[in-house]
Amino acid sequence: MNNIKKLIFLSLLVALGLALSILESLIPLPFIVPGAKLGLANIVVLSTLIVFGYKEALIVAILRSITFSLATGSVTSLFYSLTGSLLSLVAMYFVYRFLSKMFSVIGVSIIGAVFHNIGQISVASIMMENIKIFSYLPVMNLVSLFTGYFVGLSTFYTTKHLKKIFNL
Amino acid sequence: MTKWDKYLIFFIILSSIIGLSIVKSDISKSDYKYIRITVNGKVIKKITFGKNMIGKTIDIRTKYGYNKIEIGEGKVRVIDADCPDKLDVKQGWISKPGEIIVCLPNKLTIEIVGEKKANDKIDDVSY
Numbered sequence: 001m002n003n004i005k006k007l008i009f010l011s012l013l014v015a016l017g018l019a020l021s022i023l024e025s026l027i028p029l030p031f032i033v034p035g036a037k038l039g040l041a042n043i044v045v046l047s048t049l050i051v052f053g054y055k056e057a058l059i060v061a062i063l064r065s066i067t068f069s070l071a072t073g074s075v076t077s078l079f080y081s082l083t084g085s086l087l088s089l090v091a092m093y094f095v096y097r098f099l100s101k102m103f104s105v106i107g108v109s110i111i112g113a114v115f116h117n118i119g120q121i122s123v124a125s126i127m128m129e130n131i132k133i134f135s136y137l138p139v140m141n142l143v144s145l146f147t148g149y150f151v152g153l154s155t156f157y158t159t160k161h162l163k164k165i166f167n168l
Numbered sequence: 169m170t171k172w173d174k175y176l177i178f179f180i181i182l183s184s185i186i187g188l189s190i191v192k193s194d195i196s197k198s199d200y201k202y203i204r205i206t207v208n209g210k211v212i213k214k215i216t217f218g219k220n221m222i223g224k225t226i227d228i229r230t231k232y233g234y235n236k237i238e239i240g241e242g243k244v245r246v247i248d249a250d251c252p253d254k255l256d257v258k259q260g261w262i263s264k265p266g267e268i269i270v271c272l273p274n275k276l277t278i279e280i281v282g283e284k285k286a287n288d289k290i291d292d293v294s295y
Binding site: 025099104130132141145 | 172
């Protein structure tokens with residue numbers, strides 16, 4: 001694939017991630033846990049990781065976080081979403097690269113979701129200087145199982161067709 | 169789904185349950201409880217529960233934002249806030265020690281803190 005085509009496709013993915021993030025912030029989740037989200041943007045990041053590679057996924061993840069905080073206008077949320085998505089991307093990369101024989105896309109996505117939680121809660125507890133926020137982590141991880149499964153399944157079907165289109 | 173996926177899901181469920189039970193057991197040890205309000209890591213208010221406090225509302229105005237909390241019988245909640253998503257309001261009442269309401273935009277945490285019984289402390293130091 002030539003360079004300009006890749007550039008256009010990556011910017012489309014960033015726009016898609018931004019749209020999904022805004023969409024999911026409009027969906028109220030019937031969960032008790034505050035701050036639990038579907039993590040739809042992870043579909044885009046994980047698809048990029050699988051179809052293109054690590055560098056491209058990093059670009060998409062960072063740009064999506066920045067454009068989302070620009071769109072919603074909250075600067076503090078930039079730290080949370082950036083740390084969470086970067087940590088989850090690194091975890092997903094290592095699992096996908098080295099352990100892909102053991103875990104399917106669903107497993108990779110669940111690990112990404114769990115590390116996203118860990119990153120966000122760490123940032124929250126550092127910013128609030130309160131270690132007790134970690135008591136949210138078990139509940140968040142349980143919710144992550146369902147959202148991560150859903151995201152992994154969506155990514156599986158998305159990448160199946162994306163790979164066909166681009167002959168990668 | 170491979171079998172490792174299932175192991176992973178099982179492991180996460182197990183660790184979450186263990187984590188939850190640790191949090192719970194930490195709660196049940198305490199006897200006397202009070203509310204601790206923290207803004208940006210600094211404790212700004214400690215409120216003890218009492219009959220005269222039931223139904224009282226307290227305004228918390230800091231340079232980070234505005235929150236209004238209501239105190240009930242051994243419980244507390246946020247009823248108004250100027251943060252955009254109002255997750256702290258949606259969370260509702262908290263009553264057990266160790267439970268916590270967090271408002272990230274306003275850097276506010278409202279915790280219920282439990283003090284251990286006086287007897288326990290003596291047991292800890294006497295050999």
